[in-house]
Amino acid sequence: MIAALGAFFASHIVPARPPVRRFFVERLGKKTYTAFYSAVSLAILFWLIVAAGRAPQVRLWDFEPWQLWVPNIAMPLACLLIAFGVAAPSPFSITGRDGSNFDPERPGIAGVTRHPLLWAITLWAGAHAVPNGDLAHVMLFGLFAVSGIAGMFILDARKRREWGQDLWARRAARTSIVPFAAVVAGDFRLDGLWRQHIVRILAALALYLTLLMSHQAIIGVSPLPLI
Numbered sequence: 001m002i003a004a005l006g007a008f009f010a011s012h013i014v015p016a017r018p019p020v021r022r023f024f025v026e027r028l029g030k031k032t033y034t035a036f037y038s039a040v041s042l043a044i045l046f047w048l049i050v051a052a053g054r055a056p057q058v059r060l061w062d063f064e065p066w067q068l069w070v071p072n073i074a075m076p077l078a079c080l081l082i083a084f085g086v087a088a089p090s091p092f093s094i095t096g097r098d099g100s101n102f103d104p105e106r107p108g109i110a111g112v113t114r115h116p117l118l119w120a121i122t123l124w125a126g127a128h129a130v131p132n133g134d135l136a137h138v139m140l141f142g143l144f145a146v147s148g149i150a151g152m153f154i155l156d157a158r159k160r161r162e163w164g165q166d167l168w169a170r171r172a173a174r175t176s177i178v179p180f181a182a183v184v185a186g187d188f189r190l191d192g193l194w195r196q197h198i199v200r201i202l203a204a205l206a207l208y209l210t211l212l213m214s215h216q217a218i219i220g221v222s223p224l225p226l227i
Contacts, residue, residue: 001136004051005143007044012147048140055136067131068225074127076208078120083204084109084197085116091171092159093117094151104171111188113179114172115152122148152177 015021015037024033085093089101092114102110109116125144132141156177160168176182183190215223 001048001051001055001139004044004048005139008048008143011041011044052136052140055134058135059133060135060138061133063131063133065225067133068223070130071124071127071223072225074123075211076204078123078127079204079208079211080201081109081113081116081120081123082207083200084112085120088116090114092155092175094155102171104173107174107188110175111182112176112190114175114177115155118148118151118155119179121145 015024028036088109090108090110091102092110094115094117113119122145125141125148129138129141129145132138163171174182174187176185182188212223215221
């Protein structure tokens with residue numbers, strides 16, 4: 001488990017260094033490097049999940065049926081964040097398109113949060129840690145939750161350096177890192193956001209139902225609180 005955790009950290013920290021990334025991109029090409037890095041990341045993630053399942057059971061807290069409500073409440077919101085965040089015209093997000101089509105006056109999902117995908121990962125991980133109270137799974141889900149939160153600040157700092165403070169201030173004026181903080185502050189209004197993206201809402205619902213129905217078959221445990 002420790003070896004898998006170390007490999008996971010190394011696979012995300014080392015390639016993120018500009019000289020390392022530039023070295024491999026120049027020699028492999030961006031598409032080949034991305035495909036290779038994705039394959040390695042998935043392999044290490046699979047190793048980490050298997051290692052957590054095989055680790056000694058050290059209970060940190062006892063399981064209670066109510067704990068299953070936590071992921072069932074959090075996951076619909078996580079699926080919405082995924083549906084709205086994937087390929088959104090946002091230069092902030094890890095899967096957003098570049099800033100050429102981004103309108104700071106109408107930031108879309110970035111007005112809710114600049115990092116919908118990272119918040120989705122954080123919600124998924126934090127919620128799943130609650131009904132999995134053994135040390136190995138708390139370490140596993142805690143790793144993802146901490147990485148998600150840290151990634152938001154790292155990405156913001158990187159964009160601020162790349163763009164300069166003036167461009168950053170213009171683009172980020174109606175956005176927030178904390179979900180709905182810009183809405184509460186009055187910098188962004190949700191009017192029309194949901195009506196304009198009904199397809200994304202339906203995609204989020206389909207994703208949630210797919211995860212819900214396949215959970216027992218894949219993971220081996222029913223996610224439903226009453227079953």
